[in-house]
Amino acid sequence: MSVKPKLTVYLCAPRGFCAGVVRAIDAVEEALRIYGAPVYVRHEIVHNKYVVEGLKAKGAIFVEELDEVPNTAQPVIFSAHGVPKDIPAEAESRNIFAIDATCPLVTKVHREAELHHRQGRQVLLVGHAGHPEVVGTLGQLPPGSIVLVQTLADIADLELADEGKLAYVTQTTLSIDDTRCMVDALKRRFPKIVGPHREDICYATTNRQEAVKRVAPTVDAMLVVGSANSSNSQRLKEVAERSGCKLARLVLRASDVEWELFDDITSLAITAGASAPEILVEEIMDAFALRFDLSIETVSTADEGVFFPLPRELRSPAGSAA
Structure with a gap:
């Protein structure tokens, strides 16, 4: 031997x-427990194939867009990454029972972007094009109100109408060092730019x-x-x-x-x-x-004790009454 x-x-x-992922997975499992299968989920609830396959086996049906969901009284859950505003609006127009499992830390970024927009600032989003979180954040504001920057070259090439009224937000899952580099570049180019009260990286x-x-x-x-x-x-x-x-x-x-x-x-x-x-x-x-x-x-390097409650549609007594 x-x-x-x-x-x-x-x-x-x-x-x-993390707490946001636990909340999202628990939301699907609790919806299946309360309402039975199938439960529809727009986009992968979290980006892990093992988790997604396990939820499929329990009765979850994953779709990329709401037009793949039939007319049904069964719930449709939005993934932890967040969705553009037109998605909940579409769900409401179809009387779809929607449950939003967006991570609260992503929702925080959405609220920051909305606040800056209401205060008349052009919003810059540091993130990766095509990632569902970025798609969701871009979709919180009217077209042109938020601009995606992915690289230092993007920052150098920016041409903005009013460089004195700017704010930035970031995708929550970026490299800390890369983001710091991008934020430093934004501050050098636009000294008056406004950032989040607490950094957006989760x-x-x-x-x-x-x-x-x-x-x-x-x-x-x-x-x-x-x-x-x-x-x-x-x-x-x-x-x-x-x-x-x-x-x-x-x-x-x-x-x-x-x-x-x-x-x-x-x-x-x-x-x-x-x-x-x-x-x-x-x-x-x-x-x-x-x-x-x-x-x-x-x-x-750290002790984590963060907990996020389930979406309100799945909390007792509302859930137990369903």
Whole structure:
């Protein structure tokens, strides 16, 4: 019997589900409990294929647009990423029973953008084009009232009618360092620009990136557990690479691990995006335990005790009366 090579695994903490993701998943499961299947969900409730497939098996039907939803009395849930204002309006026009599971921290960004608009400011949004959170935030204001900036070149090229009346908001799942660089550039170019009272990048994104920064320079490899379409998971991989980790990979589950890359490592860090369930971290740990003699340590940078209540349509007594 061959002796397994030794491997020290550093588990980053916090990792995995944030309060907004827990709330969104719980909303779908509670709607299924109260109203029965099917429950329709516009867009993936969170960006994790394992979670989505699990909810499908329980009776959730995922659609990209409301026109895919038949005329029904069953609930339609909006994902944690938020939606443009025309989506709830369309739901109301069709008498659709809509439940909004937008993360409260995303809603905070929406409210900030609306407030700046009412105060006569042009709003600049720092984010990634096409991401559903960005689509939702852009859709909070009339066309032309909010401008997306993705790069420093975008900021340099901006031509605005009144540079003295500007504000900015940001996507909640960006790289902390990239966002700081973008915000600094905005402030240099537009000294009077107004920012949020508290930064828009969510606590979970910040905490997970800080844990990765601490451990990434010290290990041979880093695994980020999460889906390829998860913005916060992709940012964790980028942060690991920028922090000096020579081998960083984003994997959904153990079957995605490229084992030949890990033959000669003696230290490994593991984290998980905010939409990745702990069961997938455990699955990957078990797979490494089959191949290595593991020594496990935890690297913790913050304690999270954040809780968001369910959407009001799913809280008792309204839910229990349904």
